[in-house]
Structures are given as C-alpha cells and as structure tokens.
Amino acid sequence: MSRTGATASQAGFFSRLGMAMKLHRQNFSGSLRGLFGQPTSSLMTITVLAISLALPATFHVLLKNGKAVSQGWNQGVEIALFLRPEISDSRAEALTRTLQLRSEVAATRLVSKEDALQEFKSRSGFGDAMDFLDENPLPAMILVTPTRAHSSPDSARALIATLAKEREVDVAQLDLEWVRRFQALLQLGDKLALALGLILAGGVVLIIGNTIRLAILNRRPEIEIVKLVGATDAFIRRPFLYTGFWYGALAGLVCWLLVTLLVFWLGGPVSRLAGLYQSSFRLDGLAMVESLWLVGAAILLGLLGAWISVSRHLKAIQPQ
Amino acid sequence: MIEFHNVFKRYETGHEALKGVNLALDSGEMAFLTGHSGAGKSTLLKLIAVMERPTRGQVIIDGANVGRAKNRQIPHIRRKIGMIFQDHRLLADRTVFDNVALPLVIGGLSQRDINSRVRAALDKVGLLNKEKMMPITLSGGEQQRVGIARAVVNKPPLLLADEPTGNLDPELSAEILKLFEQFSQVGVSVLVATHDLALIARMHYRTMTLRDGRMINTGLEE
Structure with a gap:
C-alpha cells in the first residue's frame, strides 16, 4: 500500500516560460551589479581586456586609412612619355592624337617644350636661372591616363612597355613601383593584424575565463547548495555566462572609446601632414558597422571565455 | 519510496562503506537510521541523493534506479x-525568504x-515573522527550521535529514521531530539519520541500525 499525498512541484509551460525570462532578466542585471560590487578589480580586468582589444583595433584603423590613401594614388595613374628632343611640336601633337585612339587610353595631354618650361619656371624656383639658357633644355611630354580597367599596376606596366616602343618616345615613366611596395606592405599589415587579432582574442578568452574561474571558486559553497536542491547545470551556468557577456560588452565599449580618442588625438597632426602634401586626407575612425563588430566580437569572446571556464570548473564542484 | 537491493559502496581509497545493504521505506513512512559514526549512515544518504554512486546493487527512488x-x-x-543538514547549508548572503x-x-x-x-512553509516552521532576516542573525534552532522549510517548500515526496538535531537541546530536537511527524502524516517519506539514541527511544518509530556497513537491524518485526 502506498499513499500518494505529495508530489514534487510542477508548473505549467507558460508560467515556466515567464519565470525563465524573469530569471534571465535577474541574471542579466544581477551579474552587472556583481561587477559594480567589486569596482576596482572589475575595472582592472575590463581595462586589460580593452587594451588587448584596442591593439588589433588600432592596427585595423591604421590599415584602413593606409588603404584609403593608396586607393587615391592608384586612381591617379599617369604615364609620362618624354619625347626625343628633336621631335617637333606638330609631330608631338600627331602622336598625342594617335595615342588617344588606343582602347587602353582614357585621356592624353600634351605638355609642349614651351609649356614645360613655363611650368618649371613657376614651380621650381629656378625660373630666373632658365633665362640665361640659350635653348629650352626640356623635352616635350605626353601624359597618358589609362582607362580604369588598365589602371592596375600590372596592366599599367604592360601599357607602358607598349608605349615605350613608339619611335618618338625617349623615356616612358610610371611612378608605380613605390605604390606597389606600399600595397605589399599593407598586405603584410593585413596578415599581421589578423595574427595579432587572433592572439589577443585568445588572450581575452583566457583572461575572462580566469576571471570567471575565480568567481566560480568564490561561490563554491553556494553552487554546492543549489546543486543539492536540484539546480540544473544550465541554471548554475547562466549567471556566469552573463558575467562573461558584461565583461566582453564593457571591454568592447572601453576599447571603442580608446580607439576613438586615439583617432581624435592623431586627427589634427595627420590633417596637417596631409595638407603639406596638397592632400585633403583625413584620418578615419571606426565606422558605425565596425564599432558594432568590435563590441559584438568582444561580447562573443566574453561568452566563449565564460563558457569554457564554466564547463571546466562546474563539473569539479559536487556537493559533499 | 526507497529501495536498496544488496548495495555495496567502496570508495576509491579502498574503504568499504556499505556491504550488501537491503532496505525498503514506504511512502509516508518515517524511520530513523542509526549507527556509530563511520557505520555508513552518511554514505547511505548520499546514495539516495545521488551524491555518490553504488559500486554494486540497486538504489531505487520512487521507482527509478538512481x-x-x-x-x-x-x-x-x-x-x-x-x-x-546538521550544518543547515543556508546561503549566508540571502534572506530567510530567499533561502526557502x-x-x-x-x-x-x-x-x-x-x-x-x-x-506557507515558513508558517509551518513558525518563522513567518523572520522572512526578511539574514540566517546569521537567527539561533541554531531557527536556522535548522529555515533548512526544513527549504526542504519541504516544493512538497517533495521524500525528506532526508542528516543529524538534524545534532547541535540542538532536547526540547528543540523534539520540536523538530514533531515537524517531521506532521510531514509523514501527509504522505511524505521521512528518513532521519542520527546517533542520538535518547531521542529515538522517546519516539516510537521504526529504527534501522547500521554497523560497519551492514544493516544489522531493519527495524521491521520478524
């Protein structure tokens, strides 16, 4: 014979759902209050995390700006064809028109000997000295702008090789070598930023993991008790995951602030420097999307670190 | 409610805590479990709460082999x-209400x-007016009653108590056992591990005795 007086508590689905959401809200804000409960150590951790994130983020911003600068150079590709000194102006004009007909060429501009002299006088500062010369020593020059399709370093080089074969051309010049080197450098920077980002992301995961580990050990008696009264692992895990979330989110925000301040601080000098090169280039900070990515990635890293730590250490805590 | 079939428990240290224990406890039945310290009382309770696993044999709770x-x-x-628990195991940083x-x-x-x-649970143990207090500010007997309120608040079909009167004077002990009696009367199975033989003597309940890991008396009439 058995009496059936008592059964364990059961709750309906909707009241469970409502309660589960309430628990989430409590954990969400409770874990944040937990961080503010120990402001010094939390602040230190968040700062360390933010600096770890700020390094690759700053690298990214610098690379982005470097690319923006070199993009401008690439679009302004001009091939300079210096003509032989004995070529007459009329022949130079004829060649200019012929070149204009080529499919690779977007525009041509003839700089005659006379134009070149005028330009040299006005620009070089040696203008007066030129007056003492009997003859204009400067050659005529044709500036060839390739079409957009032929502006890449490789096809521009192919074009220059063809143009150099024209009989009238003495020297063909394309000042692209250093652009290519700069771009190779940027590509290297890309790889470096990626490697740096991965290493420091690993660091962030480890730092958060260790912080959560300490939090777990601190609350060991509490964890044992809630396990005894029937808490599932998910229930115990949740507040720690939220702690990881907050560490990530706050570190992401502080990192964003650091990078933005840095860009602001460097912005003035960079504009001045660009001004000296007749450029209106301005240092670009983190765009909205990039900022969201930054904070989002930081949150994911926080959750990941917390998850790894919780799944490793929670099993070890069993009630005695 | 509880069934042990030829249960052995050997710890990794080689210590054999239980050797072929059989027992059965019905729903709504209240029983004491006694024995010297080290006789295996705690191990038996831990097997029921799945804090330990049996090395051999079956532990069946409410029909399930736990x-x-x-x-x-x-x-x-x-x-x-x-x-x-004897040491109550309350959360020190939560109020009585939150603990329960x-x-x-x-x-x-x-x-x-x-x-x-x-x-309702606090009312049952007579602590309704203390729900906002912290456990640390309560007396030992009151803390024990908070622990009891927490144990019964979700109306479980089984109550386990490990030395629940260990630190209490006889009067408080009797009060607490009165509470257990009331729970068993509404259908809860109650198993109380204790070595307080004087207490058991005053109550007329089934008493099981462990010695060196063997059940030497299941408390049932032959």
Missing part, C-alpha cells in the same frame, strides 16, 4: 528529495506561487 541515472537527470531526482524560495526559483515557479508557498 544508481544508474545520467548526470543530467540528477537535478530532477534531487527535486523529489528534501534534504536537511531557492528550490521554487530553480523549479521555475511564478512569483505569486513562490510567495504563497514560501510563506
């Missing part, structure tokens, strides 16, 4: 068991249900 339960089933088994509410919060009940059930 010795073979998967880890993720353990919380659900424990929700059927109200546990009471813990099993209900874990069970996902609504706030309204939690409020009414916690108050």
Whole structure:
C-alpha cells in the first residue's frame, strides 16, 4: 500500500516560460551589479581586456586609412612619355592624337617644350636661372591616363612597355613601383593584424575565463547548495555566462572609446601632414558597422571565455 | 519510496562503506537510521541523493534506479528529495525568504506561487515573522527550521535529514521531530539519520541500525 499525498512541484509551460525570462532578466542585471560590487578589480580586468582589444583595433584603423590613401594614388595613374628632343611640336601633337585612339587610353595631354618650361619656371624656383639658357633644355611630354580597367599596376606596366616602343618616345615613366611596395606592405599589415587579432582574442578568452574561474571558486559553497536542491547545470551556468557577456560588452565599449580618442588625438597632426602634401586626407575612425563588430566580437569572446571556464570548473564542484 | 537491493559502496581509497545493504521505506513512512559514526549512515544518504554512486546493487527512488541515472537527470531526482543538514547549508548572503524560495526559483515557479508557498512553509516552521532576516542573525534552532522549510517548500515526496538535531537541546530536537511527524502524516517519506539514541527511544518509530556497513537491524518485526 502506498499513499500518494505529495508530489514534487510542477508548473505549467507558460508560467515556466515567464519565470525563465524573469530569471534571465535577474541574471542579466544581477551579474552587472556583481561587477559594480567589486569596482576596482572589475575595472582592472575590463581595462586589460580593452587594451588587448584596442591593439588589433588600432592596427585595423591604421590599415584602413593606409588603404584609403593608396586607393587615391592608384586612381591617379599617369604615364609620362618624354619625347626625343628633336621631335617637333606638330609631330608631338600627331602622336598625342594617335595615342588617344588606343582602347587602353582614357585621356592624353600634351605638355609642349614651351609649356614645360613655363611650368618649371613657376614651380621650381629656378625660373630666373632658365633665362640665361640659350635653348629650352626640356623635352616635350605626353601624359597618358589609362582607362580604369588598365589602371592596375600590372596592366599599367604592360601599357607602358607598349608605349615605350613608339619611335618618338625617349623615356616612358610610371611612378608605380613605390605604390606597389606600399600595397605589399599593407598586405603584410593585413596578415599581421589578423595574427595579432587572433592572439589577443585568445588572450581575452583566457583572461575572462580566469576571471570567471575565480568567481566560480568564490561561490563554491553556494553552487554546492543549489546543486543539492536540484539546480540544473544550465541554471548554475547562466549567471556566469552573463558575467562573461558584461565583461566582453564593457571591454568592447572601453576599447571603442580608446580607439576613438586615439583617432581624435592623431586627427589634427595627420590633417596637417596631409595638407603639406596638397592632400585633403583625413584620418578615419571606426565606422558605425565596425564599432558594432568590435563590441559584438568582444561580447562573443566574453561568452566563449565564460563558457569554457564554466564547463571546466562546474563539473569539479559536487556537493559533499 | 526507497529501495536498496544488496548495495555495496567502496570508495576509491579502498574503504568499504556499505556491504550488501537491503532496505525498503514506504511512502509516508518515517524511520530513523542509526549507527556509530563511520557505520555508513552518511554514505547511505548520499546514495539516495545521488551524491555518490553504488559500486554494486540497486538504489531505487520512487521507482527509478538512481544508481544508474545520467548526470543530467540528477537535478530532477534531487527535486523529489528534501534534504536537511546538521550544518543547515543556508546561503549566508540571502534572506530567510530567499533561502526557502531557492528550490521554487530553480523549479521555475511564478512569483505569486513562490510567495504563497514560501510563506506557507515558513508558517509551518513558525518563522513567518523572520522572512526578511539574514540566517546569521537567527539561533541554531531557527536556522535548522529555515533548512526544513527549504526542504519541504516544493512538497517533495521524500525528506532526508542528516543529524538534524545534532547541535540542538532536547526540547528543540523534539520540536523538530514533531515537524517531521506532521510531514509523514501527509504522505511524505521521512528518513532521519542520527546517533542520538535518547531521542529515538522517546519516539516510537521504526529504527534501522547500521554497523560497519551492514544493516544489522531493519527495524521491521520478524
């Protein structure tokens, strides 16, 4: 014979759902209050995390700006064809028109000997000295702008090789070598930023993991008790995951602030420097999307670190 | 409610805590478990609460072989068991109310249900006026009663108590056993491990005795 007086508590689905959401809200804000409960150590951790994130983020911003600068150079590709000194102006004009007909060429501009002299006088500062010369020593020059399709370093080089074969051309010049080197450098920077980002992301995961580990050990008696009264692992895990979330989110925000301040601080000098090169280039900070990515990635890293730590250490805590 | 079939428990240290224990406890039955310290009382309770696994034999709670339960089933088994400890095991940084509410919060009940059930449980143990206090400010007997309120708040079919009167004077001990009696009268199985033989002598309940890991008296008439 058995009496059936008592059964364990059961709750309906909707009241469970409502309660589960309430628990989430409590954990969400409770874990944040937990961080503010120990402001010094939390602040230190968040700062360390933010600096770890700020390094690759700053690298990214610098690379982005470097690319923006070199993009401008690439679009302004001009091939300079210096003509032989004995070529007459009329022949130079004829060649200019012929070149204009080529499919690779977007525009041509003839700089005659006379134009070149005028330009040299006005620009070089040696203008007066030129007056003492009997003859204009400067050659005529044709500036060839390739079409957009032929502006890449490789096809521009192919074009220059063809143009150099024209009989009238003495020297063909394309000042692209250093652009290519700069771009190779940027590509290297890309790889470096990626490697740096991965290493420091690993660091962030480890730092958060260790912080959560300490939090777990601190609350060991509490964890044992809630396990005894029937808490599932998910229930115990949740507040720690939220702690990881907050560490990530706050570190992401502080990192964003650091990078933005840095860009602001460097912005003035960079504009001045660009001004000296007749450029209106301005240092670009983190765009909205990039900022969201930054904070989002930081949150994911926080959750990941917390998850790894919780799944490793929670099993070890069993009630005695 | 509880069945042990030829249960052995050997710890990794080689110590054999239980040697072929058989026992059965019905629903709504109240029994004492006695024996010297080291006789295996604690191990037996831990096997019921799945804090330890049997080396051999079967431990069956409410029809389920908990010795073979998967880890993720353990919380659900424990929700059927109200546990009471000698050292109370209360959360020091939560109020009496929050401590008692813990099993209900874990069970996902609504706030309204939690409020009414916690108050009912506190009323039962006579601590309704102390719900906002911290456990540390209560006397030992009061803390023990908070532990009891927490154990019964989600109306589990089984109550386990490990030396529940260990630090209490005889009068308080008797009060607490009165509470257990009342729970058993409404259908809860109650198993109380204690070595307080004077206490047992005054109560006329079934008494099981362990010695060196063997059940030498199951407390049933031959």
